[in-house]
Structures are given as C-alpha cells and as structure tokens.
Amino acid sequence: MTNIDDGETSRGLETPKNPAVDDPSNTPSQAVDWDAEAAAFDDEPDHGLRDPVVREAWAARLRDWLPSRARDVLDLGCGTGSLSLLATEQGHRVTGVDTSPAMVALARAKLAGRPAVFLVGDAAAPPVGEERFDVVLVRHLLWTLPDPGRVLRHWCGLLRPGGRLVLVEGVWGTVSPVGIPAERLYELVAPLVSDAVVHPLGDDTRLWGRKVEDERYAVLARL
Numbered sequence: 157m158t159n160i161d162d163g164e165t166s167r168g169l170e171t172p173k174n175p176a177v178d179d180p181s182n183t184p185s186q187a188v189d190w191d192a193e194a195a196a197f198d199d200e201p202d203h204g205l206r207d208p209v210v211r212e213a214w215a216a217r218l219r220d221w222l223p224s225r226a227r228d229v230l231d232l233g234c235g236t237g238s239l240s241l242l243a244t245e246q247g248h249r250v251t252g253v254d255t256s257p258a259m260v261a262l263a264r265a266k267l268a269g270r271p272a273v274f275l276v277g278d279a280a281a282p283p284v285g286e287e288r289f290d291v292v293l294v295r296h297l298l299w300t301l302p303d304p305g306r307v308l309r310h311w312c313g314l315l316r317p318g319g320r321l322v323l324v325e326g327v328w329g330t331v332s333p334v335g336i337p338a339e340r341l342y343e344l345v346a347p348l349v350s351d352a353v354v355h356p357l358g359d360d361t362r363l364w365g366r367k368v369e370d371e372r373y374a375v376l377a378r379l
C-alpha cells in the first residue's frame with residue numbers, strides 16, 4: 157500500500173522534489189488511488205490506531221489540541237475516520253470530508269451511531285454550504301493540495317470566531333523527501349491567524365508505533 161510513514165516514500169508518492177510546495181500545479185495526492193488504498197489503510201499503526209499505546213498517544217494530543225467542551229469539528233481528508241472517532245469519543249461532533257468514496261464508507265462504518273457525518277468531496281472546497289465549525293482538523297493532507305496558501309485561507313473562512321486549525325503534517329523520506337516543512341507551513345498560517353504554534357511530534361514514538369527519523373509536527377492556530 158502507499159504509506160507516507162515508511163522510512164522512505166513508496167512508489168505512489170515518489171517525486172523528485174516537493175511539488176505541493178514548489179509548484180502549485182502539481183497535485184501528488186491525485187496520483188494515488190485512495191479508493192484502492194482504503195481497505196488496508198488502517199493496517200499502519202498511526203492510521204488504524206489499533207495499538208492501545210498509539211491510540212492513547214493520539215487521544216492525548218487531541219485532548220490538548222481540541223476545545224475542552226463539545227464542539228463542531230471538520231475533519232478534512234478524514235480517511236477511514238480514525239481521528240474523527242477519537243474526537244467523538246471526546247464529546248465533539250464531526251463532519252468528515254474525503255474525495256474517496258471507499259474511505260468515506262469505512263469512516264461511516266467506523267463511526268456508526270456517533271454524532272458524525274461523512275461527505276465525499278474536495279477538502280480544498282468542502283461541500284458544507286454555510287455551515288461553520290469550531291475546529292478544522294487535517295492530518296497528512298495539506299501538503300498534497302495545490303496552492304496550500306489559498307486552501308488555508310478558505311479553511312479559516314469555515315471557522316467560527318475564535319475557531320482553530322489543527323494541522324498535522326510532515327516531511328517524509330530522506331532520499332526524495334515529500335511533504336511540507338513546519339517552517340513553511342508556519343509562514344503560510346501565521347498571517348491568517350492571531351496565534352500559531354508548531355508542536356514537533358517526531359520524537360514521540362508512541363504516535364507512530366516506532367522510531368521515526370523524518371520531520372513530523374502539528375501546527376495549532378487560532379483565529
């Protein structure tokens with residue numbers, strides 16, 4: 157399967173430079189057949205969160221990053237809904253959006269009976285109409301989108317006053333790294349918000365189920 161968390165990137169995401177950042181016309185995510193990836197997606201420790209240690213590590217991060225009271229969370233590029241599930245377990249209401257119908261089907265099954273809806277759509281322009289959210293949560297997607305600066309401005313417009321962005325990203329691989337460096341993402345986000353903080357995540361092996369060498373981080377930003 158395609159897995160950006162391998163020590164080196166796999167074939168589906170291989171690229172000689174960092175296209176999402178360097179050339180907004182490139183869209184590496186579109187080169188991946190996410191419907192085909194869906195069935196095995198949760199096999200990776202940080203995707204399926206099946207290991208209780210990994211699961212609790214992400215749950216603890218979300219407890220820190222999300223509001224303490226029940227709020228409306230928009231999970232963009234939600235995949236199989238693993239972070240959405242943690243958010244509902246912490247009392248939040250979730251709207252998930254993903255371009256892959258197979259991912260959305262798995263997310264709907266995973267969160268059946270919970271306060272969550274999942275929509276097939278483009279995270280760059282989520283099909284949420286006039287609805288607004290307290291949190292836009294995005295893990296491992298922004299770096300693949302064309303023109304991330306424009307997308308971030310759109311996401312800020314989906315937030316209620318005082319809302320927050322929770323962006324979990326990284327740079328994967330060493331030979332042909334792909335992703336968006338924390339410094340670059342911070343530069344894009346900071347002018348749009350009142351407060352932005354980078355949280356390095358690479359040293360916390362519990363999050364990944366193993367030691368990782370590449371750059372992993374979250375940017376937390378408040379309007």
Ligand SMILES: C[S@@+](CC[C@H](N)C(=O)[O-])C[C@H]1O[C@@H](n2cnc3c(N)ncnc32)[C@H](O)[C@@H]1O
Nearest residue numbers: 185190233234235254255256259278279295296
């Ligand atoms: C690396 S996976 C991350 C899934 C999830 N955020 C997680 O962390 O477990 C990327 C996901 O983004 C979805 N995706 C790719 N491009 C998208 C787009 N333009 N809009 C919405 N979802 C997209 C894929 O279908 C896939 O489910």
